Amino acid sequence: MLREKSRKIKTPYYLIMPPQVLIWVVVIFPLLWAIYISFHDWNPTISPQRTFVGIGNYLNVLRDARFLSALGRMFYYSGVGVTIQLVLGTAIALAIVEYIRSPRWRTTVLVLFLLPMMMAEAVAAQMWTLLITDTGTINNILVWLGFSPVGWRAKELALTTIMIVDIWQWTALPLLIAYAARISIPDGLYESARLDGASKWLILRKITLPYMRVPLAIAFLLRFMDSYKFLDKVFIMTYGGPGTATELPTFYLYQTAFSYFKVGYGAAMSWIFGIIAVIAMFFFWRLAKRMS
Amino acid sequence: MITVSVSHLWKRYGKTVALQDVSAEINGGSFFCILGEPGAGKTTLLRIIAGLEVPDEGDVFFDGQNVTLVSAQKRNVAMVFQDFALYPHMTVFENIASPLRAIKAEEGKIRERVHEVAAFLKIEHLLDRSPLYISGGEKQRVAIARALVKEPKISLFDEPLVNLDFKIREDMRAQFKLMQKEFNQTIVFATPDPVDAMSMADQVLILHEGKVQQFATVWEAYYRPSNMFVATYLGFPPMNILSGELREEGPHLFFVASGLKVDVTDLPGIREVRERKLLVGIRPEHLLLGDEKGAEISWDGEVLLSEIVGSDTIVHLKVGKDLGLRSFVPGIYRVAVGARVTVNLRRDNIYAFKESGESVIFPGRHESLFNTFKG
Numbered sequence: 001m002l003r004e005k006s007r008k009i010k011t012p013y014y015l016i017m018p019p020q021v022l023i024w025v026v027v028i029f030p031l032l033w034a035i036y037i038s039f040h041d042w043n044p045t046i047s048p049q050r051t052f053v054g055i056g057n058y059l060n061v062l063r064d065a066r067f068l069s070a071l072g073r074m075f076y077y078s079g080v081g082v083t084i085q086l087v088l089g090t091a092i093a094l095a096i097v098e099y100i101r102s103p104r105w106r107t108t109v110l111v112l113f114l115l116p117m118m119m120a121e122a123v124a125a126q127m128w129t130l131l132i133t134d135t136g137t138i139n140n141i142l143v144w145l146g147f148s149p150v151g152w153r154a155k156e157l158a159l160t161t162i163m164i165v166d167i168w169q170w171t172a173l174p175l176l177i178a179y180a181a182r183i184s185i186p187d188g189l190y191e192s193a194r195l196d197g198a199s200k201w202l203i204l205r206k207i208t209l210p211y212m213r214v215p216l217a218i219a220f221l222l223r224f225m226d227s228y229k230f231l232d233k234v235f236i237m238t239y240g241g242p243g244t245a246t247e248l249p250t251f252y253l254y255q256t257a258f259s260y261f262k263v264g265y266g267a268a269m270s271w272i273f274g275i276i277a278v279i280a281m282f283f284f285w286r287l288a289k290r291m292s
Numbered sequence: 293m294i295t296v297s298v299s300h301l302w303k304r305y306g307k308t309v310a311l312q313d314v315s316a317e318i319n320g321g322s323f324f325c326i327l328g329e330p331g332a333g334k335t336t337l338l339r340i341i342a343g344l345e346v347p348d349e350g351d352v353f354f355d356g357q358n359v360t361l362v363s364a365q366k367r368n369v370a371m372v373f374q375d376f377a378l379y380p381h382m383t384v385f386e387n388i389a390s391p392l393r394a395i396k397a398e399e400g401k402i403r404e405r406v407h408e409v410a411a412f413l414k415i416e417h418l419l420d421r422s423p424l425y426i427s428g429g430e431k432q433r434v435a436i437a438r439a440l441v442k443e444p445k446i447s448l449f450d451e452p453l454v455n456l457d458f459k460i461r462e463d464m465r466a467q468f469k470l471m472q473k474e475f476n477q478t479i480v481f482a483t484p485d486p487v488d489a490m491s492m493a494d495q496v497l498i499l500h501e502g503k504v505q506q507f508a509t510v511w512e513a514y515y516r517p518s519n520m521f522v523a524t525y526l527g528f529p530p531m532n533i534l535s536g537e538l539r540e541e542g543p544h545l546f547f548v549a550s551g552l553k554v555d556v557t558d559l560p561g562i563r564e565v566r567e568r569k570l571l572v573g574i575r576p577e578h579l580l581l582g583d584e585k586g587a588e589i590s591w592d593g594e595v596l597l598s599e600i601v602g603s604d605t606i607v608h609l610k611v612g613k614d615l616g617l618r619s620f621v622p623g624i625y626r627v628a629v630g631a632r633v634t635v636n637l638r639r640d641n642i643y644a645f646k647e648s649g650e651s652v653i654f655p656g657r658h659e660s661l662f663n664t665f666k667g
Contacts, residue, residue: 186375186377188373188375188377189377189379191342191344191364191371191373191377192371192373192377192379192438193390193394194343194344194363194364194365195342195343195344195364195365195367195369195370195371195391196390196391196394196438196442197365197366197368197391197394197395197442198365198390198394199365199394202394206379206382206390207379210381211381
């Protein structure tokens with residue numbers, strides 16, 4: 001009787017054991033290991049010796065001008081880039097619904113916008129790298145149109161160039177979410193508003209946008225998370241350069257840990273970077289809660 | 293208050309013809325019902341009047357002015373949708389206020405108007421609530437309040453009662469009538485329920501498959517139906533229809549239908565009927581049970597079923613050779629199944645139709661009688 005009971009209690013644990021083991025081995029243990037490492041100075045290419053430095057690594061990261069400016073770039077890149085993606089995506093979605101009536105044409109246009117998103121990040125990055133060289137196709141077209149060529153990969157512009165490529169590729173996601181949100185708004189509300197004599201602008205402000213708030217917030221969150229961990233295009237298009245002009249925290253982190261092999265310092269940096277993400281999410285959810 | 297008229301409206305959606313040559317005139321200050329089954333074209337007609345749709349052919353006039361191509365924004369028409377279409381992200385107050393906000397009315401005037409209308413509809417206690425968390429009847433009132441608040445030229449209601457339960461529906465009918473008087477409104481009311489039309493409407497436009505069947509006052513449509521569709525549609529339970537033929541025997545004229553023989557010699561108008569095959573209609577409320585004094589026609593019937601509906605009774609009878617008839621008896625009438633009863637009918641309550649459905653005999657034919665009905 002008792003054995004029967006204890007077996008009943010244990011069964012669920014056996015069932016969830018395999019994923020548990022996996023999570024402990026590949027997620028939780030490495031995280032804890034990273035905390036342990038972050039309190040040490042350790043370069044495995046020089047010696048297996050780890051020197052305990054306490055919170056020294058953390059203090060150094062917070063004082064590291066290179067890290068802070070990478071963080072600044074990240075906020076510029078994410079803030080401006082994601083905002084543009086969101087505004088542009090929403091505008092295009094609303095325009096599609098407003099001006100394209102035939103379902104077939106709508107699908108066609110949507111698919112066209114979605115195509116870049118289907119492309120692997122690395123492929124898109126490689127393609128654009130070729131397009132934006134100083135004598136690349138884009139500049140050739142500009143010259144042909146009578147403009148002067150643009151130094152897309154120059155120090156001042158490089159990060160913005162990557163941002164534009166990212167906008168080209170990822171505007172489709174907020175577009176798709178905004179489109180779905182827009183077509184889920186009952187027509188009756190619009191007809192009601194028209195009968196009330198509301199102008200198009202008022203209808204946009206009072207019905208469309210309030211109604212799309214939550215889906216758009218989710219689109220923002222998805223894109224922000226993606227751009228927070230963004231690495232691929234930087235890696236392929238500029239490798240952080242020229243100088244450190246396109247160095248985002250993820251790239252600097254990668255360099256620190258896996259090129260310079262300052263493993264303890266890198267671990268501390270990744271924890272700080274992670275905590276910033278948690279704080280950002282916390283504020284985001286507070287905002288989202290207040291909105292709904 | 294304006295007079296709205298529509299003339300020769302046609303509207304097609306792909307292959308379906310929603311409206312076919314619909315014309316009508318809606319007098320200012322009247323309660324106008326568009327009556328028809330689902331798919332009859334009621335909503336399309338309302339939407340054309342509102343300006344949400346443009347007809348393929350035909351015109352809409354507001355006080356003689358052609359507004360066919362004027363946008364909905366500029367018509368100052370109010371419409372209450374079947375699903376109410378309340379803005380879920382605004383409070384009840386903001387919902388009601390929205391038409392006034394759209395025309396940028398003063399804040400003070402908005403408050404005053406909203407409270408005035410809310411007080412009339414008894415929804416003042418809901419003003420701070422979200423429309424997501426109020427009952428169907430309350431949503432209905434909010435939608436009506438939103439329509440009333442801007443003092444529209446004309447108010448359109450698209451089947452506003454169908455989503456409500458029986459009790460509230462009864463209540464709302466009275467409210468609609470009161471409201472029309474109180475706010476001096478022109479109301480166009482689309483409904484599939486003849487009871488709505490009969491209890492509220494001054495005039496009724498009966499649609500079937502996009503075609504006008506009859507455009508008249510309710511009583512005229514009831515006593516002088518233009519065809520069998522109108523006759524059976526108006527009235528509950530629907531009219532009994534007997535298929536039979538006219539037979540001449542000497543100086544007498546009889547209507548014969550499965551074992552029943554009715555002397556119709558003196559029925560006004562019967563001599564002008566050319567067709568021999570006829571459909572005779574008898575309203576259940578005109579079939580009286582028991583020993584009726586002065587009954588002109590009496591049959592023996594057998595009770596098949598007695599059905600109590602609300603506070604009235606519908607008695608299903610078998611008359612003659614297997615002829616099923618329904619009789620409507622006011623009040624609760626207890627009668628055993630299988631009982632024999634006498635079924636009485638006054639001759640001037642007989643309706644008759646050609647096989648095509650066109651009316652040939654109806655009570656309203658007798659002008660004097662009709663005038664008493666009109667009351």
